Amino acid sequence: MQRLKDKIALVTGSGNGIGRAVAKLFAEEGAHVYITDVDGDATAKAAAEQAALGHSVTAMTVDVSRGQDVTALMRAIEQQHRRLDIVVNNAGINVRSDFRNMSDNDWVRLREVNLDGIIRIARDGFPLMKASGRASLINMASIMGHRGMRTLAAYGATKGAISALTRGLAVEYGSYNIRVNALAPGFIETALTERVLRVKAFSDALLEQTPLKRFGTAEDVALAALFFASDESAFITGAELAIDGGMAAGL
Numbered sequence: 583m584q585r586l587k588d589k590i591a592l593v594t595g596s597g598n599g600i601g602r603a604v605a606k607l608f609a610e611e612g613a614h615v616y617i618t619d620v621d622g623d624a625t626a627k628a629a630a631e632q633a634a635l636g637h638s639v640t641a642m643t644v645d646v647s648r649g650q651d652v653t654a655l656m657r658a659i660e661q662q663h664r665r666l667d668i669v670v671n672n673a674g675i676n677v678r679s680d681f682r683n684m685s686d687n688d689w690v691r692l693r694e695v696n697l698d699g700i701i702r703i704a705r706d707g708f709p710l711m712k713a714s715g716r717a718s719l720i721n722m723a724s725i726m727g728h729r730g731m732r733t734l735a736a737y738g739a740t741k742g743a744i745s746a747l748t749r750g751l752a753v754e755y756g757s758y759n760i761r762v763n764a765l766a767p768g769f770i771e772t773a774l775t776e777r778v779l780r781v782k783a784f785s786d787a788l789l790e791q792t793p794l795k796r797f798g799t800a801e802d803v804a805l806a807a808l809f810f811a812s813d814e815s816a817f818i819t820g821a822e823l824a825i826d827g828g829m830a831a832g833l
């Protein structure tokens with residue numbers, strides 16, 4: 583199917599993991615996708631894979647925590663396409679630490695990437711999304727914005743803020759026909775979770791709490807992103823969709 587035919591899409595952090603799967607699915611669905619990541623090699627590799635399949639992509643190395651990178655990105659999109667129909671604010675990091683001993687540097691880095699980056703893209707991308715006349719902005723929140731877990735308090739704080747930002751922007755951008763929604767993945771098998779999910783006792787306990795009895799895949803999240811990106815969700819804004827196998831539904 584070509585549900586995103588001729589749409590111009592930007593996916594941040596799309597060199598690996600969830601972002602990469604989102605970029606792949608959007609390209610398969612007919613969008614021109616800006617594949618961007620702070621990791622230049624991963625960006626180039628993900629873009630080359632899509633180009634080899636005949637998909638339409640542009641690769642750019644972008645660190646969302648650097649204002650000048652985001653400015654350069656928006657300028658390039660302005661010059662090449664003059665509009666942005668879909669933005670997936672996916673780039674994110676996790677710094678696990680015992681909260682009592684967390685360094686200022688760890689907190690600032692978490693905030694700069696997970697929150698400042700999303701705010702910058704949502705603000706600086708506004709003129710291009712407005713020019714679309716029918717845009718969809720999708721923010722990557724997390725089950726951790728709504729549930730607590732040891733070593734994840736600071737990460738959860740950035741993700742809870744993304745949920746609040748999503749609702750605020752839905753109200754502010756609605757009159758420009760820019761829809762703003764959030765995705766809240768549970769535990770998805772990517773590099774971000776690889777190390778902790780290898781701890782058998784921990785992963786067994788998580789599966790016990792997951793009604794569907796498996797971890798998610800990057801493709802599970804990409805399919806939900808496609809729903810928010812496409813006209814199938816044309817009357818939905820300010821919403822958040824859990825992709826967690828039912829984990830957050832339980833106690």
Ligand SMILES: NC(=O)c1ccc[n+]([C@@H]2O[C@H](COP(=O)([O-])OP(=O)(O)OC[C@H]3O[C@@H](n4cnc5c(N)ncnc54)[C@H](O)[C@@H]3O)[C@@H](O)[C@H]2O)c1
Nearest residue numbers: 595598599600620645646673674724767769770772773774
């Ligand atoms: N994996 C999960 O279980 C899970 C659960 C909930 C939410 N999330 C969120 O999903 C998003 C993607 O996570 P993932 O699991 O695919 O992780 P990942 O580590 O596999 O991929 C993240 C990508 O973001 C890139 N990145 C990191 N910092 C960046 C920056 N400053 N600028 C641009 N790109 C940057 C990395 O290079 C990497 O390619 C994150 O926002 C994460 O918080 C993941």
